[in-house]
Amino acid sequence: MTLAIVAERAPLHITDDGVVRVGKTRVTLDTIVSVFKQGATTEEIVYRYPSLKLADVYATIAFYLNHQDEVEAYLQQRQQEAQEVRKMNKARFDPQGLRDRLLPRKTEREVC
Template sequence: MSVKAEFKVSAPPFRWDESGGIRIGQSRVTLDSLLAAYHSGFTPEEIAFQYSVLHLEEIYSAIAYYLNHRQEIDNYLEQRRQKAQQQRSELSQQYNLVNLRQRLSDHALQAQGELISDASTS
């Protein structure tokens, strides 16, 4: 008696977004996020709980693809990390984000003080 089984091989559930990132399936979850959870020790089931928009088979497929193409995916992740660092640096220089919270707080206190003094002179 012979048993015949057919298997369907499917492509990983990846799609490129407008910023050059890889998304999982039709969700907005990035491969970066999924792999960060995986590298933090989360199981595929825990990742599915964390990202309820993902199907368990998409998570397993993405992890399997990563394990079979580790060098390419690690290169992609490193490029994304460098791009994010460059963008943070540019924003910091362009908008002087140093002490932003303190300046906003000072401005709010100043505005509040002006409101109080306006109310007392009326």
């Protein structure tokens, strides 16, 4: 028997909105890298995210380790985008004024 050694592609795909997901799941590359950096083992990651396959988690971590600079740049970009969305949401939905707007509504309903 001969062992065929074939390089396999990483189980990663990019969605239409530019998010990298692992395997056929909704779990993101961001998530895997984050919990890996926190010290989680591959088995712990699969336990936390049961939709993942163990082999896909190993392959994703191997991809990260082999392409750290590119992945870190991607993660940095995603972090910046998230901060921009938070700023936009905060500007559109000011949390400080929310309580002030809701209290009169509550009072109106109690009176009726």
